[in-house]
Amino acid sequence: MRKPFDIKRYPGFFPITCLCLFLLYTPLIVVMVYSFNDSNSITNWGGMSLRWYEEVFYGVESQKFKKAAFNSLSIAICAAITATTLAVCAAMAMLRTGVFRGQTLSFALINLPLMVPEIVTAVATLVFFSAIGFKTGYASILIAHIVFCIPFAYLPIAARMQSVDATYEQAAQDLYATRFEAFRLVLLPLILPGVISGFLLAFIISLDDFIITNFVKGAGIETLPTAIFGSVKQGIKPSIMAISTLLLLLSVVFVTLSYFVGRKGQQTP
Amino acid sequence: MAQIGSSARSSVKGGTFAGLGPLLMLPSWVVIGFFLVLPVILMLVYSFLTKEFRGGVIWEFSVNAYDQFFFNRGLFGDEAPTIEWTYINIFWRSIWQAGLATVLCLFIGFPTAWFIATRSGHSKSMWLFLITIPYWVNLLIRTISLKFLIRDTGPMNTWLMSWGIIDQPIHIINSNLAVQLGLFYSYLPFMVLPIYASVERYDFSLSEAAADLYSTRMETLRQIIIPVVKPGIIAGCILVFVPSLGAFLAPDLLGGSKTFMIGSLIEEQFKGNAGNWPFGAAVSMILLSLVLIALMFYARSQSSARKATRAAD
Amino acid sequence: MNTAVEIENVTKRYGDVVALSSVSLAIEDNEFFTLLGPSGCGKTTLLRSIAGFEQLSQGDIKLFGDSIVDLPPNKRPVNTVFQHYALFPHLTVADNVGFGLQRQRLPSHEIASRVADILEMVQLGSYADRLPSMLSGGQQQRVALARALAPRPRLLLLDEPLSALDLKLRQDVRVELQQIQHDTGITFIFVTHDQEEALTMSDRIAVMSEGVLQQVGTPRQIYEAPDNRFVADFIGDTNLIDVQVTQVLDQCATCVLPGGASIACNNMAGASVGAGHLSVRPERVTLGPVDGSALQGEVSRLTYLGTDIHVTVALSDGGKMDVRVQNSDSAAIPQPGSTIGLYLDIAAARLLVD
Numbered sequence: 015m016r017k018p019f020d021i022k023r024y025p026g027f028f029p030i031t032c033l034c035l036f037l038l039y040t041p042l043i044v045v046m047v048y049s050f051n052d053s054n055s056i057t058n059w060g061g062m063s064l065r066w067y068e069e070v071f072y073g074v075e076s077q078k079f080k081k082a083a084f085n086s087l088s089i090a091i092c093a094a095i096t097a098t099t100l101a102v103c104a105a106m107a108m109l110r111t112g113v114f115r116g117q118t119l120s121f122a123l124i125n126l127p128l129m130v131p132e133i134v135t136a137v138a139t140l141v142f143f144s145a146i147g148f149k150t151g152y153a154s155i156l157i158a159h160i161v162f163c164i165p166f167a168y169l170p171i172a173a174r175m176q177s178v179d180a181t182y183e184q185a186a187q188d189l190y191a192t193r194f195e196a197f198r199l200v201l202l203p204l205i206l207p208g209v210i211s212g213f214l215l216a217f218i219i220s221l222d223d224f225i226i227t228n229f230v231k232g233a234g235i236e237t238l239p240t241a242i243f244g245s246v247k248q249g250i251k252p253s254i255m256a257i258s259t260l261l262l263l264l265s266v267v268f269v270t271l272s273y274f275v276g277r278k279g280q281q282t283p
Numbered sequence: 284m285a286q287i288g289s290s291a292r293s294s295v296k297g298g299t300f301a302g303l304g305p306l307l308m309l310p311s312w313v314v315i316g317f318f319l320v321l322p323v324i325l326m327l328v329y330s331f332l333t334k335e336f337r338g339g340v341i342w343e344f345s346v347n348a349y350d351q352f353f354f355n356r357g358l359f360g361d362e363a364p365t366i367e368w369t370y371i372n373i374f375w376r377s378i379w380q381a382g383l384a385t386v387l388c389l390f391i392g393f394p395t396a397w398f399i400a401t402r403s404g405h406s407k408s409m410w411l412f413l414i415t416i417p418y419w420v421n422l423l424i425r426t427i428s429l430k431f432l433i434r435d436t437g438p439m440n441t442w443l444m445s446w447g448i449i450d451q452p453i454h455i456i457n458s459n460l461a462v463q464l465g466l467f468y469s470y471l472p473f474m475v476l477p478i479y480a481s482v483e484r485y486d487f488s489l490s491e492a493a494a495d496l497y498s499t500r501m502e503t504l505r506q507i508i509i510p511v512v513k514p515g516i517i518a519g520c521i522l523v524f525v526p527s528l529g530a531f532l533a534p535d536l537l538g539g540s541k542t543f544m545i546g547s548l549i550e551e552q553f554k555g556n557a558g559n560w561p562f563g564a565a566v567s568m569i570l571l572s573l574v575l576i577a578l579m580f581y582a583r584s585q586s587s588a589r590k591a592t593r594a595a596d
Numbered sequence: 597m598n599t600a601v602e603i604e605n606v607t608k609r610y611g612d613v614v615a616l617s618s619v620s621l622a623i624e625d626n627e628f629f630t631l632l633g634p635s636g637c638g639k640t641t642l643l644r645s646i647a648g649f650e651q652l653s654q655g656d657i658k659l660f661g662d663s664i665v666d667l668p669p670n671k672r673p674v675n676t677v678f679q680h681y682a683l684f685p686h687l688t689v690a691d692n693v694g695f696g697l698q699r700q701r702l703p704s705h706e707i708a709s710r711v712a713d714i715l716e717m718v719q720l721g722s723y724a725d726r727l728p729s730m731l732s733g734g735q736q737q738r739v740a741l742a743r744a745l746a747p748r749p750r751l752l753l754l755d756e757p758l759s760a761l762d763l764k765l766r767q768d769v770r771v772e773l774q775q776i777q778h779d780t781g782i783t784f785i786f787v788t789h790d791q792e793e794a795l796t797m798s799d800r801i802a803v804m805s806e807g808v809l810q811q812v813g814t815p816r817q818i819y820e821a822p823d824n825r826f827v828a829d830f831i832g833d834t835n836l837i838d839v840q841v842t843q844v845l846d847q848c849a850t851c852v853l854p855g856g857a858s859i860a861c862n863n864m865a866g867a868s869v870g871a872g873h874l875s876v877r878p879e880r881v882t883l884g885p886v887d888g889s890a891l892q893g894e895v896s897r898l899t900y901l902g903t904d905i906h907v908t909v910a911l912s913d914g915g916k917m918d919v920r921v922q923n924s925d926s927a928a929i930p931q932p933g934s935t936i937g938l939y940l941d942i943a944a945a946r947l948l949v950d
């Protein structure tokens with residue numbers, strides 16, 4: 015029997031999609047699998063073992079990595095909270111205050127961190143900090159992270175806010191709510207899924223960053239990516255694969271979380 | 284992404300928080316203005332200063348950095364200037380690498396985006412989810428994974444040899460191909476997502492109308508679908524091309540010393556003692572200008588596309 | 597009687613678009629007042645100006661004698677039933693209805709009892725804990741009404757509250773709304789583009805077009821004595837005949853019809869010698885023999901409407917006339933193609949200048 019004519023179907027597109035997923039996933043899966051390799055040589059398979067995970071948590075370098083992980087996580091949380099707060103304010107300014115002078119410019123400014131190549135941002139920030147005599151370290155990393163997290167937090171928040179009709183806040187005001195109450199009792203609950211997505215996005219982006227951190231961190235402080243990069247420069251070690259696997263799982267958990275938050279939000283617009 | 288904000292303004296009458304715009308915008312202005320705009324301006328200034336050996340600048344106006352980039356005046360700077368190809372070639376190679384990676388992404392990304400966008404309901408969001416997950420995995424980890432996989436002694440070569448498909452390891456690492464593969468792998472989701480968003484909005488009755496008027500699938504693809512979803516395709520290409528151009532990790536980890544790209548050139552000027560800050564600043568400014576030109580091209584194509592759809596309404 | 601709302605010379609511009617152009621209007625207390633006009637004529641803009649969501653370009657709005665233009669919406673004793681209800685999707689029905697009372701800082705036991713009472717009034721007592729998304733369109737409409745009534749505003753604004761309901765429900769809700777307005781004694785300003793809705797519900801109607809107020813009057817005045825061509829044409833069906841006014845004497849105008857026949861007309865909205873328009877409703881025209889008729893034409897089309905038959909007559913000068921004939925009188929129904937005479941009910945024909 016002939017297949018019914020389907021206007022949306024293009025032969026070959028399905029295999030290409032599979033190829034696409036294959037290319038995206040193979041390296042990750044291979045690293046995950048090899049992180050359980052018992053052999054000392056990273057290329058030969060020597061059976062299953064958790065020894066590299068043990069090394070990550072208790073080995074000689076474990077202190078260094080724990081410290082780096084703490085820095086990464088605490089910076090990511092602080093940067094994401096700050097960036098999300100700024101992004102909520104910015105989204106209200108762009109979408110809920112009518113037209114004001116400099117609005118278009120403000121929109122460009124919010125998105126500027128996405129437009130300037132990361133490497134340029136990195137060296138510019140470094141040069142700037144050294145010019146104003148700001149000591150590089152934890153604070154400089156945090157500031158740099160806040161800057162480039164803003165647009166990532168802004169996108170889902172603004173998208174959500176745009177889909178929430180301004181009439182809801184007007185209805186609240188009509189019912190004697192002040193502007194702040196209209197925000198707190200109506201707008202904020204309605205954009206909450208967007209705010210959470212924005213926060214998670216900013217969190218992952220901060221956790222992810224290598225290039226900018228690598229430049230502005232200065233000596234004596236590491237985040238997970240810079241610590242990993244430092245190790246890899248001397249060759250890929252199995253413990254690095256174990257750390258990578260852990261980070262990978264963390265990212266996947268976060269994305270899954272933000273995916274479900276987003277979906278739940280869509281059901282009650 | 285550029286649509287959010289600009290188009291919404293007209294639909295919201297007055298605005299609940301009318302008059303508070305500048306106040307709400309202020310924190311972002313301060314943070315981004317002080318810690319990004321100022322630094323970039325400072326870089327622009329630095330690119331016109333004199334270099335201090337072992338890093339740093341001397342506050343003396345000079346165009347030496349740009350001169351060094353474009354012209355060769357001999358070892359002592361006293362010969363007649365000839366065009367200096369070293370750096371232009373690095374730029375050219377970067378553009379070429381980024382361009383190839385973009386084309387590769389487009390050829391894989393378009394069919395993928397189309398396929399996903401034409402799934403129904405639940406399976407669509409599953410596919411989309413699968414495509415986006417790798418994007419959220421740390422770029423460094425992804426690059427390391429790829430490096431591990433394709434090394435001469437890596438699993439790929441080991442398996443291929445043990446299955447007897449090859450008898451010599453395929454040498455990919457430290458080559459242009461590895462860098463392209465790395466860039467492709469890094470930014471593929473950036474290509475898929477905007478095209479997906481465009482195809483989502485595509486009205487399939489257009490395809491039906493085309494088929495009704497005797498057009499084959501391929502003719503429909505070429506003459507109807509691609510022109511209609513073009514804004515998404517351009518957005519995808521820009522989103523892959525721009526970060527590829529300034530990429531640092533892929534060339535550094537996968538390309539080795541032979542495949543020097545702009546990112547590494549800039550990095551070299553600011554790390555260690557051999558640095559030349561004004562020159563690094565100048566290279567950064569040239570890179571930034573290229574990116575801004577690409578973005579302007581993008582903005583123009585998006586706004587003309589929006590005008591076209593508005594005219595059709 | 598007391599004036600509830602005074603709208604004085606209100607103008608609202610959006611850039612080059614003039615949404616309201618010098619609108620002046622007085623609305624009495626306890627009145628069911630309707631703003632009627634085609635979509636885009638500025639009804640919502642006027643309503644939102646009263647509620648406080650639009651900054652006027654010019655003019656003043658007074659509520660029971662006091663100017664309110666400088667008050668923010670949350671300080672105006674005015675509530676709105678929004679066009680698509682704008683029920684807060686994350687709050688239950690009871691929380692929605694109690695929202696305004698909470699903002700007024702009423703004690704919680706009073707809020708609870710008032711919410712319960714008003715939900716009872718709109719017959720939604722058992723739905724208090726549901727979310728709005730779990731209600732039907734008609735129920736949502738009643739929650740929106742209850743929410744706006746709960747704070748006991750002095751003025752209630754309703755922006756096309758029935759447009760999202762289906763026909764049958766709409767007719768029931770019309771009666772309910774009138775009843776509620778009567779019982780509560782709150783002044784209603786009701787916006788609609790549906791002339792039937794306006795005619796059946798309102799004490800008075802204001803007809804608007806392109807930001808300009810065209811006529812204010814009772815439903816009967818609006819229908820039977822329109823002030824201008826727009827109102828005559830927008831409310832119900834009408835035939836507009838171009839006439840030449842040759843003489844105006846003592847509220848009696850002599851008009852020359854296209855065919856040359858001359859008639860005297862004393863139902864007019866201010867006439868002067870020159871070109872004019874005669875508005876005649878289709879049900880006020882009768883068909884008859886050609887001889888002695890004011891206008892003649894050829895029957896071009898019959899449309900069956902059930903109780904009535906709609907006869908379209910092509911006049912000899914190129915114009916056309918619509919005539920409504922009752923279906924009961926089969927002898928009076930002409931054949932398509934036949935030539936026929938038209939007789940106008942002069943008392944019901946209104947002479948309009950523009």
Ligand SMILES: Nc1ncnc2c1ncn2[C@@H]1O[C@H](COP(=O)(O)OP(=O)(O)O)[C@@H](O)[C@H]1O
Nearest residue numbers: 296610613615634635636637638639640641642
């Ligand atoms: N925020 C706005 N910006 C520009 N024009 C507007 C805005 N709001 C309304 N208008 C214009 O004002 C006119 C009246 O609109 P509106 O009051 O909504 O009409 P109605 O409710 O009678 O359908 C329309 O032409 C509309 O396009």
Ligand SMILES: [Mg+2]
Nearest residue numbers: 636639640679
């Ligand atoms: Mg309206």
